[in-house]
Amino acid sequence: MAYTVSSVNRPLLYAVLVPALLMTGCTAEPFTPTSPASPVSASATPTPTGDAYAAWQAGRSTPVADPIYPERGTDALDVLHYDLALDWSPSTRVLTGTATLQVRPTKDAASFSLDFKPYDIDSLTVDGAPATGKVAKEKLTVATPVTADSPFTLVVAYHGRPTTTPMPSKRSDSAPLGLTVGKDGGLWTMQEPYGAFTWYPANDQPSDEALYDIAVTVPKGWSGIASGTPMGQDGDTFRYQSTDPVASYLTTLAVGKYKKAAGKGPHGLPLTYWYRPGDKGALPVLKQSPKYLAWLEKKFGPYPFPSGGVVMVDSESGMETQQMITLGSAVFSYGADQFELDVVHEYAHQWFGDAVTPADWRDLWLNEAWAQYAQLVYQKETAHATDAALDAWLRQSDSALRKEFGPPGHPRPSEFAMSNVYICGAAMLRQLQSVIGDKKFFALARDWAQDHRNTQQTRASFTAFVNEQTGQDFTAFIDAWLDSPTTPPKSLKDRRR
CATH class of the missing domain: 2.60.40.1730 (tricorn interacting facor f3 domain)
Structure with missing residues (x-):
């Protein structure tokens, strides 16, 4: 699932992240929404x-x-x-x-x-x-x-x-x-x-x-x-x-009275875009889907399904519905750049959330942390931003969100899919990448998505997988990021072995 710009907490999907990431210092600017x-x-x-x-x-x-x-x-x-x-x-x-x-x-x-x-x-x-x-x-x-x-x-x-x-x-x-x-x-x-x-x-x-x-x-x-x-x-x-x-x-x-456009993704993957007359402005972004999917495949392995596409509807949000993403037309009203981020986010969910699904809603972070982090990495790479800026922004955002909504591993029933499960989980993945290095991290991400395809997973199974994949015990690390009411200490970043 994705937020829109009008969300209460202005999550990263539609925030003006790039100016913060382009900073050269070690602290991020205050979290500022587009409108x-x-x-x-x-x-x-x-x-x-x-x-x-x-x-x-x-x-x-x-x-x-x-x-x-x-x-x-x-x-x-x-x-x-x-x-x-x-x-x-x-x-x-x-x-x-x-x-x-x-x-x-x-x-x-x-x-x-x-x-x-x-x-x-x-x-x-x-x-x-x-x-x-x-x-x-x-x-x-x-x-x-x-x-x-x-x-x-x-x-x-x-x-x-x-x-x-x-x-x-x-x-x-x-x-x-x-x-x-x-x-x-x-x-x-x-x-x-x-x-x-x-x-x-x-x-x-x-x-x-x-x-x-x-x-x-x-x-x-x-x-x-x-x-x-x-x-x-x-x-x-x-x-x-x-x-x-x-x-x-x-x-x-x-x-509805839809029009249809067709495309081909990596390896000839059939793609379909369904839109109404009022959605024409979104079509150029949708037609970039082969590029987004190719980028995601490089990070996480082959696209997991036999087809893909997007249907535009009268919603203010977006949803990673399997093989046919559902995107609200209101999302595009905030601009093509932000709409692109949403499309990338929902396509990332085809690996994380769709192919690998949480067994229950306590582990919504398993969906949203990975999709959020994939979107952030895409955003960082296309903006040529620095790792230091991303790290600072994530830690600042993580701290505020834990204070307001609690840790991502303990979602509140009345506050489904708030920003903490997105951004705090992404911050955990970012720090894990810092600990084990880029090559090992993306190998782990790829194997998680590919080896567990068409299964339901939990925090316990994810922790066991990380420990086995890395040869290190990250149990306390993962528990701290999912359970702590405050942001785990930055020193964890340097626990190299």
Whole structure:
């Protein structure tokens, strides 16, 4: 996720960092801001016979209960695959959907629940048999017994007018989460830390990643955009498929009167940019995506997915939705240079957050610290800034943010994704680089992203990886940066061995 310039804390994504970095002294300047028809099946291929669930094993996860937002998601279910067939009517503002889920229970239970807004349920089956389900308090509860490790198929047909859910944050760019209906009848969504349940039944927590097939049917002249690899268009139905597992918060959906531009990234990677007439000014920056991705590949290894791109929406923020970044048009209003930084940040997330996802929201810093630091390194290199200026700026910013929001390893539930998880985590990575040297640091970064691709990770696993990779014990170092209410001492920088 990215901030906008109007955020309360003016994070680095849109701050005037370059003047501070160009200083020759050891202290940074003060932190200064810039100012329906029944939907068709979404599946590209039919469910195989025999062991039908073997086809979805790449979507197998080990769900854990999230301690920050325990009311979202469950560790009792592991969704292997979502097949979403959606039909949007702009004139009536009604979404009609059929969601087919392949689910592996992790526990025996007399019933099961998924996160879901109160749409009208048209039909519900479990393994083809009619079942009883009830939607209340943003949960769909199905009164069917399930057995651990005995997968089942749930099919939910539903319709209704989308509504959002509140964002647990004090950020000034925060908005209600989930599927949002625009004034023109279009749709878009941003949903971190949750909100996918506003358009399909979901185990809406980061530890349960799944495969996806999404089909979006829209009126003639409209476009349907979703996360995943574009699989073509059948009439007015747009299809997308994710063969790499996706956390629910990293899915996206947008419907509108879009125009499409295509590009090719490194190694012929297909890229797609979706924009409206008012977004034309952003297009030159979006078309620089091959350059950004090539730079990121040099630092962190091959891009982890079979396609990429950006869809512009009516938001004030940006989101690293998998294979199809969702960017708010308001972000571009602050200038092409700052918009470029946001694009680089969200592309960096494809490695850090998307390919390697935190198991729960305590470790949001694992996403944001890496993406923030990648953006800072890009910014430093393109501005030809000094290491000393960056170090001074980070330490000054870190100190103020810890005082206001606490350490990055202990995020507050009511203050999701504040600047501390971005900048304080980036400061830790910067100091780690100073300790082990550039070559070892970027080798570590590359191996972290590549060796843990399509997995869910934690602070403990990251610490163990750093210790193994470096041959040194950085446990106390990492704990200090993630847990201390004040900035760790600069002397740690000189702990060379």
